Amino acid sequence: MTSPSHWPFDNSYANLPGQFYSRLEPSPVTRPGPIRINRELAAELGLDADWLASGAGTRVLAGNALPAGAEPLAAVYAGHQFGGFNPQLGDGRAILLGEVVSPSGERFDIQLKGSGRTPYSRGGDGRSPLGPVLREYIVSEAMHVLGVPTSRALAAVTTGDTVYRDRALPGAVLTRVARSHIRIGSFEFFAARRDTGALQQLADHVIARHYPEAASAANPALALLEGVIRRQAALVSRWQLLGFIHGVMNTDNMLLSGETIDYGPCAFMDDFHPETVFSSIDHNGRYAWCNQPSIAHWNLSVLAQCLLPLLHQDEQEGVKLAQAAVDRFPEQFLAAHQAGVNRKLGWQQSRDGDRELVEELFELMAAERVDFTLFFRRLADFAAPASAAPKVEELMPLPARFLPWMQRWQARCDAEGGNPEQRQAAMYQANPAFIPRNHLVEAAIAAAVEREDFQPFHSLVKRLRNPFDYELADRRYALPPQPSEVVHQTFCGT
Numbered sequence: 001m002t003s004p005s006h007w008p009f010d011n012s013y014a015n016l017p018g019q020f021y022s023r024l025e026p027s028p029v030t031r032p033g034p035i036r037i038n039r040e041l042a043a044e045l046g047l048d049a050d051w052l053a054s055g056a057g058t059r060v061l062a063g064n065a066l067p068a069g070a071e072p073l074a075a076v077y078a079g080h081q082f083g084g085f086n087p088q089l090g091d092g093r094a095i096l097l098g099e100v101v102s103p104s105g106e107r108f109d110i111q112l113k114g115s116g117r118t119p120y121s122r123g124g125d126g127r128s129p130l131g132p133v134l135r136e137y138i139v140s141e142a143m144h145v146l147g148v149p150t151s152r153a154l155a156a157v158t159t160g161d162t163v164y165r166d167r168a169l170p171g172a173v174l175t176r177v178a179r180s181h182i183r184i185g186s187f188e189f190f191a192a193r194r195d196t197g198a199l200q201q202l203a204d205h206v207i208a209r210h211y212p213e214a215a216s217a218a219n220p221a222l223a224l225l226e227g228v229i230r231r232q233a234a235l236v237s238r239w240q241l242l243g244f245i246h247g248v249m250n251t252d253n254m255l256l257s258g259e260t261i262d263y264g265p266c267a268f269m270d271d272f273h274p275e276t277v278f279s280s281i282d283h284n285g286r287y288a289w290c291n292q293p294s295i296a297h298w299n300l301s302v303l304a305q306c307l308l309p310l311l312h313q314d315e316q317e318g319v320k321l322a323q324a325a326v327d328r329f330p331e332q333f334l335a336a337h338q339a340g341v342n343r344k345l346g347w348q349q350s351r352d353g354d355r356e357l358v359e360e361l362f363e364l365m366a367a368e369r370v371d372f373t374l375f376f377r378r379l380a381d382f383a384a385p386a387s388a389a390p391k392v393e394e395l396m397p398l399p400a401r402f403l404p405w406m407q408r409w410q411a412r413c414d415a416e417g418g419n420p421e422q423r424q425a426a427m428y429q430a431n432p433a434f435i436p437r438n439h440l441v442e443a444a445i446a447a448a449v450e451r452e453d454f455q456p457f458h459s460l461v462k463r464l465r466n467p468f469d470y471e472l473a474d475r476r477y478a479l480p481p482q483p484s485e486v487v488h489q490t491f492c493g494t
């Protein structure tokens with residue numbers, strides 16, 4: 001590394017023609033102040049965490065200065081929002097500084113979110129209040145350690161400016177890191193304008209960055225589509241098995257890279273019910289937990305539609321190829337889901353009768369409204385009740401109605417054989433004890449916003465770094481909310 005302020009930029013998106021973005025710099029803020037630097041991620045990226053935490057680093061992270069080699073821009077996109085098409089969206093409050101290539105050779109976008117107005121801001125102020133910045137930091141980092149492909153948080157800083165929503169709020173900027181920010185909506189923008197040349201350039205760009213094997217396929221656009229479908233099937237199955245509800249699965253919030261993006265009104269379920277919705281703007285439950293796989297399927301059909309001109313010269317032939325690829329999503333989702341369920345239940349392979357057992361389990365969980373996270377963790381306790389591992393027993397009394405099911409689960413485990421302690425250890429790795437529970441996230445945000453006390457935020461981020469290692473001393477982070485603490489609604493906070 002030459003100098004600590006030197007970032008290993010190698011910008012490829014900025015080399016695309018101008019129709020893909022608008023070049024502009026972040027708008028300066030009044031008084032940049034540090035909140036947190038993600039030191040682990042900084043090291044992975046080859047950035048100097050001490051420099052990032054310094055005054056000079058804080059100014060860069062707030063958008064008041066640019067690191068050498070940055071080529072700041074706001075990307076254009078379109079998107080289906082709650083089912084309705086909006087032909088003109090784009091980074092309305094985010095600016096891509098550029099792409100860095102990490103010491104291990106991986107390419108990552110570095111983006112400031114909340115960094116001022118852009119040509120795509122429409123009526124918005126281009127800013128972000130502190131609360132949503134802290135939420136995105138906490139939840140995206142938690143998702144990463146839970147094994148979910150996701151955008152990440154490199155840093156959060158305060159701006160010293162006030163942001164006006166339903167009340168005056170402190171402003172903040174999040175530095176977001178992702179393998180790219182190219183969305184289904186990025187393709188929709190050019191498809192709506194029938195710009196096949198731009199679609200081809202964007203597809204080539206995505207293939208080079210995320211699906212290099214597709215470049216040598218007989219039909220690269222089809223290989224790209226199939227790759228995206230596979231990754232999204234895997235991604236959404238991970239969300240489902242963590243009880244994660246994204247909340248705003250618009251096509252402009254789905255990345256071609258297969259990473260989770262946009263932690264607006266997202267939430268983890270406490271009590272299990274399939275129709276759970278948290279987002280204050282999702283009045284019809286479009287993005288409820290149980291609908292996420294079918295919405296992903298629908299969004300992927302939108303992508304397929306955009307790619308039609310690249311799939312085949314003959315439109316009818318293109319439609320056939322697209323349809324066949326999209327039609328495979330349900331089986332791919334199911335395969336990923338079953339593999340995930342097996343891991344959660346401590347099974348190595350699928351067996352006859354599993355489906356009924358699993359269906360009954362989810363029905364029972366919904367009927368009893370058990371805590372999604374603790375139920376599975378408690379089940380892992382039962383895999384080897386006498387083991388020395390700390391158990392969540394006292395946090396999660398199992399309703400008596402589960403006993404007959406538990407006996408069948410135990411018999412199913414016994415039939416497969418294996419060492420119970422090994423099964424338990426594997427189950428602990430598939431069933432976290434600690435997730436970013438809504439009431440903890442809200443409490444951390446409230447302390448920061450109302451009292452400028454960032455300690456609960458830091459403690460929560462720290463605790464969530466080891467979600468699978470339960471310790472009795474940290475039981476309060478594992479506990480479901482008291483009735484007075486339950487969060488019923490989440491807000492985009494835009």
Ligand SMILES: Nc1ncnc2c1ncn2[C@@H]1O[C@H](COP(=O)(O)OP(=O)(O)OP(=O)(O)O)[C@@H](O)[C@H]1O
Pocket residue numbers: 089090091092093094120121122123124125126127128248252253261262263264492494
């Ligand atoms: N305060 C704001 N000012 C300007 N534009 C905004 C603002 N909030 C949201 N937008 C824009 O509105 C659109 C939809 O917002 P959405 O909540 O999906 O995105 P976001 O949370 O800002 O960003 P991302 O998807 O990048 O995480 C996006 O184009 C976004 O840039």
Ligand SMILES: [Mg+2]
Pocket residue numbers: 252253262
């Ligand atoms: Mg968005």
